[in-house]
Amino acid sequence: xxxxxxxxxxxxxxxxxxEFIRLAFEVTGIPYTDIANSQKDGYxxxxxxxxxxxxxxxxxxxxxxxxxxALRIPGAGKNGEALVIxxxxxxxxxxxxxxxxxxxxxENGKYFVNQLVLTALDLNNEIHDTHHPIGPSLYYEDxxxxxxxxxxxxxxxxxxxxxxxxxxxxxxxxxxxxxxxERVTTADVTVWQVLxxxxxxxPKEMAVRRKEFEALFKWYEGFKEEKGLKxxxxxxxxxxxxxxxxxxxxxxxxxx
Amino acid sequence: xxxxxxxxxxxxxxxxxxEFIRLAFEVTGIPYTDIANSQKDGYxxxxxxxxxxxxxxxxxxxxxxxxxxALRIPGAGKNGEALVIxxxxxxxxxxxxxxxxxxxxxENGKYFVNQLVLTALDLNNEIHDTHHPIGPSLYYEDxxxxxxxxxxxxxxxxxxxxxxxxxxxxxxxxxxxxxxxERVTTADVTVWQVLxxxxxxxPKEMAVRRKEFEALFKWYEGFKEEKGLKxxxxxxxxxxxxxxxxxxxxxxxxxx
Numbered sequence: 001x002x003x004x005x006x007x008x009x010x011x012x013x014x015x016x017x018x019e020f021i022r023l024a025f026e027v028t029g030i031p032y033t034d035i036a037n038s039q040k041d042g043y044x045x046x047x048x049x050x051x052x053x054x055x056x057x058x059x060x061x062x063x064x065x066x067x068x069x070a071l072r073i074p075g076a077g078k079n080g081e082a083l084v085i086x087x088x089x090x091x092x093x094x095x096x097x098x099x100x101x102x103x104x105x106x107e108n109g110k111y112f113v114n115q116l117v118l119t120a121l122d123l124n125n126e127i128h129d130t131h132h133p134i135g136p137s138l139y140y141e142d143x144x145x146x147x148x149x150x151x152x153x154x155x156x157x158x159x160x161x162x163x164x165x166x167x168x169x170x171x172x173x174x175x176x177x178x179x180x181x182e183r184v185t186t187a188d189v190t191v192w193q194v195l196x197x198x199x200x201x202x203p204k205e206m207a208v209r210r211k212e213f214e215a216l217f218k219w220y221e222g223f224k225e226e227k228g229l230k231x232x233x234x235x236x237x238x239x240x241x242x243x244x245x246x247x248x249x250x251x252x253x254x255x256x
Numbered sequence: 257x258x259x260x261x262x263x264x265x266x267x268x269x270x271x272x273x274x275e276f277i278r279l280a281f282e283v284t285g286i287p288y289t290d291i292a293n294s295q296k297d298g299y300x301x302x303x304x305x306x307x308x309x310x311x312x313x314x315x316x317x318x319x320x321x322x323x324x325x326a327l328r329i330p331g332a333g334k335n336g337e338a339l340v341i342x343x344x345x346x347x348x349x350x351x352x353x354x355x356x357x358x359x360x361x362x363e364n365g366k367y368f369v370n371q372l373v374l375t376a377l378d379l380n381n382e383i384h385d386t387h388h389p390i391g392p393s394l395y396y397e398d399x400x401x402x403x404x405x406x407x408x409x410x411x412x413x414x415x416x417x418x419x420x421x422x423x424x425x426x427x428x429x430x431x432x433x434x435x436x437x438e439r440v441t442t443a444d445v446t447v448w449q450v451l452x453x454x455x456x457x458x459p460k461e462m463a464v465r466r467k468e469f470e471a472l473f474k475w476y477e478g479f480k481e482e483k484g485l486k487x488x489x490x491x492x493x494x495x496x497x498x499x500x501x502x503x504x505x506x507x508x509x510x511x512x
């Protein structure tokens with residue numbers, strides 16, 4: 001067998017923002033190498049390429065990366081070098097075109113898919129900030145007062161605002177199997193993963209919201225049956241949530 | 257004269273996230289209509305299209321919008337309807353292709369430009385959160401304790417991390433006139449506007465950082481001389497900063 005063409009560069013051991021990229025591959029059955037989780041010294045490669053704060057090039061003639069995740073495609077760059085691209089939604093945009101994760105026969109469909117991806121990732125960021133409202137350089141325990149306030153606002157105002165939006169998108173598409181058009185897109189992958197993580201982080205809150213957004217959660221359950229996703233969820237490749245974007249702190253969940 | 261083809265739907269009276277879209281038009285000299293700032297009852301149109309929280313369609317067969325800004329292009333959608341697209345980076349992606357705001361002769365260049373746009377908009381969000389760390393539903397005055405902590409972290413850790421990144425990108429491109437390749441891209445527009453807003457919001461902090469990132473600030477000053485941008489900055493169309501993303505609160509700036 002030939003080497004997988006696509007390489008994911010991300011932190012090891014957590015789903016995190018790398019999970020959106022993993023799901024795009026898994027749902028389409030396209031092989032990829034998760035560098036930090038599958039290679040000895042893989043994380044050193046990730047750090048060298050994506051976390052070098054002095055170099056003016058990440059690798060070959062690729063411009064510097066700001067942070068993981070990144071996608072590396074050997075041979076796809078200038079003069080036969082690797083192409084390295086970063087920013088989660090940007091990687092998903094690239095893959096949506098390469099792996100046909102876009103609606104068929106709709107030339108503007110890619111912008112709407114990208115719009116949904118970006119909106120789901122905005123929610124992902126707000127969830128991250130429930131345990132890190134002051135900043136990533138401090139421990140959760142050192143910003144807990146602000147976290148309690150932030151989590152309350154996110155639970156009461158932001159989560160229902162986003163879920164209401166995704167449910168309206170679904171209903172606008174005929175209450176169907178996918179969020180956009182008639183096949184899997186990166187929008188399904190991204191919204192699904194955020195909904196999944198939310199249920200880990202805020203189980204009580206989401207139990208209530210599940211009753212409020214019935215169509216959306218029906219879609220969420222249905223999407224688990226997609227062939228590639230079903231196989232992935234039953235595999236050891238699917239990493240458990242722990243100390244990444246989605247964390248479970250009982251005090252940040254709904255209290256009643 | 258024919259009607260401008262492009263319509264910006266955004267809140268009136270502030271630069272905000274709409275400013276990135278305005279700059280893409282202004283720097284290329286392409287006409288556009290800023291609906292809320294130029295039409296009587298224009299804001300009602302923005303609210304109807306972009307802020308309707310119950311409809312499953314924003315306009316015609318366009319899926320719902322989550323929030324402004326949006327770009328509306330009459331006639332560009334299905335069956336001769338308007339096309340309405342949202343999410344700032346998504347609008348800039350669309351315009352980068354339509355207005356040639358991408359590097360020439362580099363098929364993967366659009367992903368790198370998009371990556372820089374997304375990174376600059378991430379910084380834009382972090383700046384917003386310096387005065388709204390708990391959430392947009394509370395006044396600044398009601399989240400001031402957390403704001404003081406958040407602003408300190410953003411000034412000391414986040415701003416230098418992002419500026420260092422943009423400076424390395426510039427140096428990687430030969431320390432030149434543009435961030436990517438040899439002509440204006442949406443990356444220049446976006447990074448420039450964030451740097452400009454930062455100097456309004458954190459004048460003392462940025463006076464120090466200006467000395468640290470000489471190449472970046474030289475590029476920032478040079479970009480003001482781009483024909484379309486220069487004309488815009490001298491016009492009344494350029495809205496002053498006030499109570500949008502970039503706000504000036506002396507207590508959030510560097511104190512010494």
